[in-house]
Amino acid sequence: YLKELDAQAKQLGLRTRTVAPQRASKEALALLPDGVIGAKTILDSDDDSPGEQLASIDVLFLPSFTENQRAFLLAAARCVVYTPTNEHLGIVPLEAMYMRIPVVAADSGGPRETVRHGQTGYLCEPAEDEFAVAISKLLSMDDDKWRAMGDAGHDRVKVAFGLDTFGAKLEHLIVGMLQRPTHASAVLGVVMVLFIIFAVTLTLLLTWWR
Secondary structure, three states: OHHHHHHHHHHOOOOEEEEOOOOOOHHHHHOOOOOEEOHHHOOOOOOOOOOHHHHHOOEEEOOOOOHHHHHHHHHHOOOEEEOOOOOOOOHHHHHHHHOOOOEEEEOOOOHHHHOOEOOOEEEEOOOHHHHHHHHHHHHHOOHHHHHHHHHHHHHHHHHHOOHHHHHHHHHHHHHHHHHOOHHHHHHHHHHHHHHHHHHHHHHHHHHHHO
């Protein structure tokens, strides 16, 4: 879909470039749009400036971006747009909110649990106009209100999705399992294993950001 997105952006008169993933194979490079920038020439620089090439770019595509590129993008972002519908919990909104970046997400699936509408970002119907309105609110928001929304998102991730919270939920689940009849233990055991896998994975990802 990357070439399709690139074509749509150019039809709107936007200037686009695509950063090639590091160590990409020839087959992978063949799937990228024209005008590819080498991964070493942009965003991975030690300089404070992101590079002169950014000045002439409206849309920058970053397939399989690096951790350095992700850190740079989150540090420079005004908002993070999360478009999937009926998605699971989703780590992207949590990463953005932990970095104090408001989130615009579809009002379905996981974001309903993670994003607080009007407090840590905006939930909207999965339509172009709805996303545009939400993004415009954040782009035009005064800095104090924007920072307050970012701080609220950071606090929400720490309180609702932190290690202590998941530990308490896990303890509650185990206690509940022990108090139930034996015939239900098999089902609860499966649920507990899945919960532990999810909790550990999410905790490791969030811990990385600290």
